[in-house]
Amino acid sequence: MARKDRHSVLVAGAGPAGLAAALFLRQRGVDVEVVDERWDARDDDFHVILHPDVVERLDDAGARLDLAHAAHPVDTVVVHDGTRRVAALRLHETAVRPGPAAVLPLRVVRDSLEEALRQRQVKVARHRRLARVDRVSDRVAVEVDVLDRDSAGYGVSHMEGVVVRTARHEPTHLIAADGFESVARQQLGIGWRAIGAPMATVAFEFASGWTPGPEAHVYVGDAVAALWPAPHRRLRLTFQLPASTPLMAAWLDARHTPDRADLAMMIDAHLPWVHLPIGVVSWSQVQWTQVGVAERACVGAAWLVGEAAHQLSPLASHSLNHGVRMAHDLAATIDEVARDQGAGERLAHQAARARAQTLRLAEVGELYQAEPDADPFVAANLRRIVPTLPVAGLELEALARSLRLSPKPM
Numbered sequence: 001m002a003r004k005d006r007h008s009v010l011v012a013g014a015g016p017a018g019l020a021a022a023l024f025l026r027q028r029g030v031d032v033e034v035v036d037e038r039w040d041a042r043d044d045d046f047h048v049i050l051h052p053d054v055v056e057r058l059d060d061a062g063a064r065l066d067l068a069h070a071a072h073p074v075d076t077v078v079v080h081d082g083t084r085r086v087a088a089l090r091l092h093e094t095a096v097r098p099g100p101a102a103v104l105p106l107r108v109v110r111d112s113l114e115e116a117l118r119q120r121q122v123k124v125a126r127h128r129r130l131a132r133v134d135r136v137s138d139r140v141a142v143e144v145d146v147l148d149r150d151s152a153g154y155g156v157s158h159m160e161g162v163v164v165r166t167a168r169h170e171p172t173h174l175i176a177a178d179g180f181e182s183v184a185r186q187q188l189g190i191g192w193r194a195i196g197a198p199m200a201t202v203a204f205e206f207a208s209g210w211t212p213g214p215e216a217h218v219y220v221g222d223a224v225a226a227l228w229p230a231p232h233r234r235l236r237l238t239f240q241l242p243a244s245t246p247l248m249a250a251w252l253d254a255r256h257t258p259d260r261a262d263l264a265m266m267i268d269a270h271l272p273w274v275h276l277p278i279g280v281v282s283w284s285q286v287q288w289t290q291v292g293v294a295e296r297a298c299v300g301a302a303w304l305v306g307e308a309a310h311q312l313s314p315l316a317s318h319s320l321n322h323g324v325r326m327a328h329d330l331a332a333t334i335d336e337v338a339r340d341q342g343a344g345e346r347l348a349h350q351a352a353r354a355r356a357q358t359l360r361l362a363e364v365g366e367l368y369q370a371e372p373d374a375d376p377f378v379a380a381n382l383r384r385i386v387p388t389l390p391v392a393g394l395e396l397e398a399l400a401r402s403l404r405l406s407p408k409p410m
């Protein structure tokens, strides 16, 4: 069917959510422009876990993730109660999509997306900052500040650049994928709802002689910890504890960068039965984490995608994966609207669906109940276990069922 008129989408933010949104739109033939305020992509040399359906979606869209070299596959998640292996959850048996999850550097995800866009003649315009967003009837009016480099002539990686001029756009849709501090969310007056208690997330990436094969491990005790195998005999170990824990509060306060001794101490304190050879720590961080969702997915033709719209459990990279899924669904809806297929209702339906799905993931631990024959440890800890599983939607339901957990009646 012929397009209604020239449809154009402006994507603000070249993180994984914005780049994926642009690629899914281009794949469908929609005109798209991408701007980002940074000169270079940020220093994001840590590993993420891509869920099986997200690997498949990115692959279908032409992002070459080089899984054979750059990624470590995960087909099983083992849940532990101290020294006891409570369950080994096989993603390929229970998931609707059969592939494994993949642990790989975020940089590789972003670079493959940017390369796939380049091949479709979409270039990321850097040093362009989304500055103002207004509704104009059924469109959106956007001002983008064009920034200059710093005085030394090097690209600056942050936003201190001088505004050289302001460009005005009136795209049919704005996709604001401008991260947690989203300018668009603030300008559109969209509220934020925090869910649950603030947590501290302490993550380490390190060399280890131990090769765990395609298994990730989840340990649930006084802390919840997730151990992922990363490529090149490296491991990623993430702990989550209440932010009010005295050591966590002190580390967060001091913006502490934990080292190898801290890693050994954390393993001793929280996983004393796990004996891991610890080599060089290549990356670590302590981060304050608060699960939360934007009160609306869109205002008129301006949409929030990725961390502009949600912050989800970091133990299974839910924020990143959900951002790609939402970008995928939104691209399909925008394409349908461009083909004049029930514009208003489709957009309203997409907005309601996006918000409902995000809320379900944010509250995922609350949505399940234990069957009478569930392991008592799983039944007692299901709110802490379910958010660590690297799947969502029907796949998550299937995996939860193999733990003898079922969705609570609505």
Ligand SMILES: Cc1cc2nc3c(=O)[nH]c(=O)nc-3n(C[C@H](O)[C@H](O)[C@H](O)COP(=O)(O)OP(=O)(O)OC[C@H]3O[C@@H](n4cnc5c(N)ncnc54)[C@H](O)[C@@H]3O)c2cc1C
Pocket (backbone or CB within 6 Å): 012, 013, 014, 015, 016, 017, 018, 035, 036, 037, 038, 042, 046, 047, 048, 049, 106, 128, 129, 130, 131, 177, 178, 179, 180, 182, 183, 203, 285, 305, 306, 307, 308, 314, 316, 317, 318, 319, 320, 323
């Ligand atoms: C320090 C740190 C460590 C993390 N560790 C992990 C981890 O180990 N595992 C994991 O799964 N996830 C981790 N995350 C989260 C992960 O990075 C995010 O889930 C993911 O990057 C979110 O993608 P996004 O595209 O929504 O937003 P972002 O990646 O934040 O991208 C937003 C983009 O928008 C741009 N931008 C912002 N404002 C504007 C504006 N006004 N105009 C134009 N452009 C703008 C930014 O420059 C940026 O490129 C971490 C995040 C941080 C900050």
